[in-house]
Amino acid sequence: MKPTALFINMHPYSHFNRGGVHILPTDEIDIHLVTRNQFHGGVSGFAEHPLDHVAMCDAEEEDRWRAICEWTMRNHRIDRVIAVHERAVLLAAELRTKFSVPGTDHATAARFRDKVVMKEAVRASGTATVPGFAALDHVEDLEKVDWSTGRKVVKSRLGLAAKDLYMVDTLEEARQLVAGLDLSGSHYEVEDFVTGQIYHCDSVVKDGKILFSSVGRYLADPASYSPGGIFGTVLVQDGSLHRRITELNVSVLDALGLKDGTTHLELFHTPDDELVFCEIAGRPPGGIIPPVIQWQHGFNIVETQIRLDAGLDISLGSSGQGRGSGTCGFIAFYPGGSGERGIDTDKFADLGIVEHIAYRGAGNGRGGVRHSTDFLDAYVVRARDDAELLRRIARAEEIYRG
Numbered sequence: 107m108k109p110t111a112l113f114i115n116m117h118p119y120s121h122f123n124r125g126g127v128h129i130l131p132t133d134e135i136d137i138h139l140v141t142r143n144q145f146h147g148g149v150s151g152f153a154e155h156p157l158d159h160v161a162m163c164d165a166e167e168e169d170r171w172r173a174i175c176e177w178t179m180r181n182h183r184i185d186r187v188i189a190v191h192e193r194a195v196l197l198a199a200e201l202r203t204k205f206s207v208p209g210t211d212h213a214t215a216a217r218f219r220d221k222v223v224m225k226e227a228v229r230a231s232g233t234a235t236v237p238g239f240a241a242l243d244h245v246e247d248l249e250k251v252d253w254s255t256g257r258k259v260v261k262s263r264l265g266l267a268a269k270d271l272y273m274v275d276t277l278e279e280a281r282q283l284v285a286g287l288d289l290s291g292s293h294y295e296v297e298d299f300v301t302g303q304i305y306h307c308d309s310v311v312k313d314g315k316i317l318f319s320s321v322g323r324y325l326a327d328p329a330s331y332s333p334g335g336i337f338g339t340v341l342v343q344d345g346s347l348h349r350r351i352t353e354l355n356v357s358v359l360d361a362l363g364l365k366d367g368t369t370h371l372e373l374f375h376t377p378d379d380e381l382v383f384c385e386i387a388g389r390p391p392g393g394i395i396p397p398v399i400q401w402q403h404g405f406n407i408v409e410t411q412i413r414l415d416a417g418l419d420i421s422l423g424s425s426g427q428g429r430g431s432g433t434c435g436f437i438a439f440y441p442g443g444s445g446e447r448g449i450d451t452d453k454f455a456d457l458g459i460v461e462h463i464a465y466r467g468a469g470n471g472r473g474g475v476r477h478s479t480d481f482l483d484a485y486v487v488r489a490r491d492d493a494e495l496l497r498r499i500a501r502a503e504e505i506y507r508g
Contacts, residue, residue, distance in 0.1 A: 108136050109185040111416050112178050114198050115141040116165065116191035120151035122408075124397075128155045129409040135186070135416050138178050140171060172197060179205045188415040190408055195219060195389050196264075198415075209415055210367055210388065217362045218369070218388030221263045222295050224362065225383070231361035234354055234373075234383040239297035245284050248296060253277045257299035260284065263292065269477045271329050273299065300382050302374035304328065305342070307355040308391045308399065309369045310410055310422060316359060318422050320399055321351050325437065325499070328372075328478040333442025333469075336503060337478065339395055340435035340495055341402060347375065354381055364388055368411045370395075393479040394436040394463065397486050401460055402434040433492055437499045438484035439506060441469035449485065449506050457505070458498045461486040 113130075119141060122129050130137060138159040142148055148162060159182075161174045178184065179201060187207055189198035199215030201207065217227050222241045229236045240250035242260065251258060253276065260283060262270035274280040280296065287294060304327060310318040325338035342348050355371050370391040372384040390396055390407045400406050404423040413420050439447065449459070468482040469475060485502055489495035 108134065109417065110136045110138065110183050111186040111188050112138045112140065112175060112184045112198075112201070113188040113412075114171070114175060114191075114194040115139060115189075116193045118142070118151075119149045123151050123155065124400075124406060129406055129412065130155065130157075131413060131416060131418055132157070134418055137188075138182060138184065140174050140178070168197075172200075175201055176204075179207075186416050188412055190389055190411045190415075192219070192387055192389055192392075195387075208417065210364065214363055214365075215388060218364065218386055219264060221261070221265075221385055222292075224386060225297075227362055228358055228383050231357070233357035233361045235380060236383045237298040237300050239295055241292060242284065242294040242296045243289055243292055245281055245289070248277060248280050248284065251296055251298065255298055258296050259299050260287075260294060260296050263295050270294075300374045300376065300384070302376040302380075302382065304384070305347075305351055305373055305375055306339070306391065306395070307351050307369075307371040307373070308395060308407065309355060309359065309371070310407065310414075310420070311359060311364050311369065312366055312414065312420065314365050316356060318403070319352050319355060320403065321348050322395065322398070322435070325435075331440055331475050331478045331480065333440060333473055333475055335440045335442075335475070336437060337393075337440070337481070338435060338437040338499065339398060340492065340499070341398065341433050343433060350381060354383075358383065358386060362386070366414045368407055368414070393481070394438055394484045394486060397461055397463070398434050398436050401486055401488060402431075432488055432490045433495050434486065434488050435495050435499060436484055436486045437502055438479075438481040440475045440480060441482040442473055442475065443507075447506050447508060448483065449502060453505060457485075457502050458487045458489050458495070459485045459502065460488050 137157050139157050140161045142165045143162040163170045187198045187202050189195045196215050196219045199210050199212040202209045203212040217224050225236050225239050228234050238251050240247050257275050260272045304324045306322050308320045309316050321342040322339040323342050367388050368390045371386040374382040390411045396407050410420050463484045465481050487498050489498050
C-alpha cells in the first residue's frame with residue numbers, strides 16, 4: 107500500500123507542471139489536496155494530472171483551511187503533510203505536531219516563519235549579526251528600538267514577498283503609521299533599516315545536514331517593487347563572499363534546528379563589508395529562483411521540498427548541469443509602465459535566454475503591483491561568466507522596454 111499525504115497548497119495547481127514534467131510524486135504516494143479555489147488560480151491543469159481527493163478554499167479563509175485539513179487527518183490515513191508555500195508551512199507543522207505525523211514540527215516551523223521568533227533565536231545563538239528589532243503589539247513598543255540610529259522598518263511578522271512593509275524615519279512618523287494598523291494578534295515588528303546589497307542563500311537539508319546551497323545577489327531590493335519596474339537575481343558561485351555567506355547559512359540553520367527541508371535565507375552585505383541577517387524561510391525560494399537553480403544545477407528545488415515532506419528519496423542534480431557550466435540568473439518585469447513590451451523569441455539565443463515565463467493576471471487590476479514576485483514577464487538567462495551574464499541581462503532589459 108502506498109503512503110498517503112495531505113498536501114496544503116497555496117499555488118495554482120499548474121505550478122507543479124514544469125516544462126511538461128509533473129513534479130507531484132503520484133506514482134509513489136497518494137495525495138489528498140487542499141488548494142485555492144478557481145478564482146485564485148485553483149486547479150488549472152488538473153485534468154491532465156488528476157487526484158482522487160481534492161478540496162478547494164478561498165485563499166483568505168484560514169479557519170476553513172484548518173477545518174478541512176483537520177477533517178482529512180481524522181477521516182483518512184495520512185502518513186505525511188506536504189507544504190511548499192510560505193502561507194502553508196506553519197499550518198502543516200501545526201498538523202504534524204497535533205496528529206503526531208513525521209516532519210518539521212510547529213516549534214521548528216515557527217522559527218522559520220515568525221520574524222521575531224527567528225531573530226530572537228539567531229541573536230541568542232550569536233551566529234550572525236541581527237538588526238535591532240522589537241515585537242510591535244502596542245504603540246509603546248516603538249520605543250524599544252533606538253531611534254538615534256535612523257530609519258526603521260515596520261513589517262508583518264508572518265509577511266512574505268515584501269508585503270505589509272513600511273519605512274519610517276522618526277518615532278513620530280512611526281506613531282502616525284501604526285495608528286492605522288491593527289496591532290492585535292502579534293502581527294507586526296519594528297526593526298532597524300540596514301543599508302546594503304541583499305543576497306539570498308537557498309539550501310536543501312536532510313537529516314540535519316546541508317546537502318546543497320546556492321548563493322544569489324538580487325538585482326533590486328525586493329521591497330522596491332513598483333509598476334514598470336524590474337527584479338532579478340544573478341548567481342554568486344565563487345570567491346570569499348560566497349564562502350562567508352554559505353558559512354553564515356550553516357550557522358543559522360544549525361541555530362534554528364531544521365532537520366529536513368529547503369530554506370531561503372536573505373541577508374545584507376553592508377558598505378562596511380559586514381553580513382547582517384535579514385530573515386529565513388523554511389521552504390523553497392519563490393519567484394524565478396527555482397528555475398535558475400534548475401538550469402544551473404539540474405534539479406527542481408520545489409520538487410525536492412515535496413519529496414522531503416513526503417518522506418521520499420531525493421536527487422540533487424544531473425550530469426552536464428552542475429557547476430563549471432557557466433552561470434545563470436533572471437530578470438523579471440512588473441506590470442505597468444508605458445507602451446507594449448516584450449522580447450521576440452528570435453532574440454533569445456543571442457541574449458542567452460533559456461526560458462520565458464509569462465504570468466496571466468499580474469498586477470492588482472488598477473495599475474499597481476501586489477508584491478515582490480508579481481511579475482508580468484520573467485526571463486532566465488545563462489552565460490559563460492558573471493560579466494557576460496550582467497551584459498545579457500542589461501541588454502534584455504533594453505530590448506524589453508523597446
